[in-house]
Amino acid sequence: MxxxxxxxxxxxxxxxxxxxxxxxxxxxxxxxxxxxxxxxxxxxxxxxxxxxxxxxxxxxxxxxxxxxxxxxxxxxxxxxxxxxxxxxxxxxxxxxxxxxxxxxxxxxxxxxxxxxxxxxxxxxxxxxxxxxxxxxxxxxxxxxxxxxxxxxxxxxxxxxxxxxxxxxxxxxxxxxxxxxxxxxxxxxxxxxxxxxxxxxxxxxxxxxxxxxxxxxxxxxxxxxxxxxxxxxxxxxxxxxxxxxxxxxxxxxxxxxxxxxxxxxxxxxxxxxxxxxxxxxxxxxxxxxxxxxxxxxxHYRSNEYPFGSRENYLKYIVPLEEETLVFYKSDKTDRWWIEIPFVSNGSNKLKRNTLLPCSYDEYLGACNQELPERWWKAQRKNIV
Missing domain, CATH: 3.40.800.10 (Ureohydrolase domain)
Structure with missing residues (x-):
């Protein structure tokens, strides 16, 4: 044993x-x-x-x-x-x-x-x-x-x-x-x-x-x-x-x-x-x-894994070449950004997933700044 x-x-x-x-x-x-x-x-x-x-x-x-x-x-x-x-x-x-x-x-x-x-x-x-x-x-x-x-x-x-x-x-x-x-x-x-x-x-x-x-x-x-x-x-x-x-x-x-x-x-x-x-x-x-x-x-909020997204406020931020989707928890005020699923036969993500992010990253996106962590996660999904 x-x-x-x-x-x-x-x-x-x-x-x-x-x-x-x-x-x-x-x-x-x-x-x-x-x-x-x-x-x-x-x-x-x-x-x-x-x-x-x-x-x-x-x-x-x-x-x-x-x-x-x-x-x-x-x-x-x-x-x-x-x-x-x-x-x-x-x-x-x-x-x-x-x-x-x-x-x-x-x-x-x-x-x-x-x-x-x-x-x-x-x-x-x-x-x-x-x-x-x-x-x-x-x-x-x-x-x-x-x-x-x-x-x-x-x-x-x-x-x-x-x-x-x-x-x-x-x-x-x-x-x-x-x-x-x-x-x-x-x-x-x-x-x-x-x-x-x-x-x-x-x-x-x-x-x-x-x-x-x-x-x-x-x-x-x-x-x-x-x-x-x-x-x-x-x-x-x-x-x-x-x-x-x-x-x-x-x-x-x-x-x-x-x-x-x-x-x-x-x-x-x-x-x-x-x-x-x-x-x-x-x-x-x-x-x-x-x-x-x-x-x-002892202060975990049990927001992972994600179930229904109905309890999250959804924010759509259009950039020049991308449209980013953010979610904000109405329970903890924490933020996530959606990583879209890309079907290429070899990617590691099998469906759209949520990547934790900060409010500052949301504000940056509103100013046309692509979040670096989103970009890296997207690249790993494609490569």
Missing amino acids: EFDFLKPIDSDVLDKIKKLSSQQLGSKIVFHTKDQFPDLNKINIAVIGVLDNRGSDSAFSDVDLLAIREELYGMFPGNWDASIADLGDILAGNSIEDTYFALRKVVSTLIKNKIIPIVIGGSQDLTYPLYRAYDELEQMVNLVSIDSKFDFGKENGGKPATSYLTKIIIDEPNNLFNYCNIGYQTYYNSQEEIDLVEKLFFDGYRLGEISNNIALAEPVFRDADIVSLDLNSVKSADSGNFITFAPNGFNGKEICALARYAGISDKVSLFGLFNHNNSIQESVLIAQIIWYFIEGY
């Missing part, structure tokens, strides 16, 4: 949780212990640790998640009603491929059971088996990474954590419909990589763009299936990571806001956090990031 790969929660963690008050999060979570495995029919969100960072150049040979769990479960939850379970840890396999296999099997089963996994790694190459977990669902996948780098490195050179995206793009079956990077820093990425993002009609937002207007990220998460967070995208002053020193990056408030956007998205079905440096300071931040993701989950 897939869950045989999971090691139960350590007894010393459980002993500390028993001392918490009934109001704290640890008293409201179901744990995988040596005597009991949670009933998944009653679970909405599952926390999983992966104790393998062989894919990176980490100074630590071991991954220690003890401090994260202690900090997270000592917090007080919001007005939450979802059932949360901590399923324990996947140990490092004999090879990194063994770890990939175990993670893929566990996550695939959870997703098929409509349970959202929160995966705490390990190195970021673990994003690859998370992506492969969707193979059995036979659906196209949208991946969003919060990262200062694109991770397009060569597969045969360097570590997998810096080249996992290349593996995702090249390996069959190719189920990746869109990739978006949030927070890349130009000086960490070659011009070749930046050009490749454009060539593949992927999306990238520089750190400065998001820091100046963090709401730009909300429509991106609304269209994501997987969110992969590299903790090196947070500046060291806020993360406490002085081993892989990052003078620039997201601050604690911004990274928690992004996690909340990911949680509030009706479509996000998997959240991963990677490259933890084992420091106490970063453990506190990770716990808060997870808290905000769960908080966002």
Whole structure:
């Protein structure tokens, strides 16, 4: 069985949780212990640790998640009603491929059971088996990474954590419909990589763009299936990571806001956090990031998948060469733009679909500006 790969929660963690008050999060979570495995029919969100960072150049040979769990479960939850379970840890396999296999099997089963996994790694190459977990669902996948780098490195050179995206793009079956990077820093990425993002009609937002207007990220998460967070995208002053020193990056408030956007998205079905440096300071931040993701989950509006569009206000915007159709939700005031179906025998979209967008993109269209994300999605549909 897939869950045989999971090691139960350590007894010393459980002993500390028993001392918490009934109001704290640890008293409201179901744990995988040596005597009991949670009933998944009653679970909405599952926390999983992966104790393998062989894919990176980490100074630590071991991954220690003890401090994260202690900090997270000592917090007080919001007005939450979802059932949360901590399923324990996947140990490092004999090879990194063994770890990939175990993670893929566990996550695939959870997703098929409509349970959202929160995966705490390990190195970021673990994003690859998370992506492969969707193979059995036979659906196209949208991946969003919060990262200062694109991770397009060569597969045969360097570590997998810096080249996992290349593996995702090249390996069959190719189920990746869109990739978006949030927070890349130009000086960490070659011009070749930046050009490749454009060539593949992927999306990238520089750190400065998001820091100046963090709401730009909300429509991106609304269209994501997987969110992969590299903790090196947070500046060291806020993360406490002085081993892989990052003078620039997201601050604690911004990274928690992004996690909340990911949680509030009706479509996000998997959240991963990677490259933890084992420091106490970063453990506190990770716990808060997870808290905000769960908080966002509890404010989902259930507008995806779309049923009838009768509850949306429809706006038709004629441009010189296109006629754009926008929809605005009367429930949340959020916006979508229609991507028309183009029948060419090879396109990835099988029907007209709605792409999340912002009010500013609607205003731009009213001023005869074609939204860039619409254009890229349309190109992927045609090519």
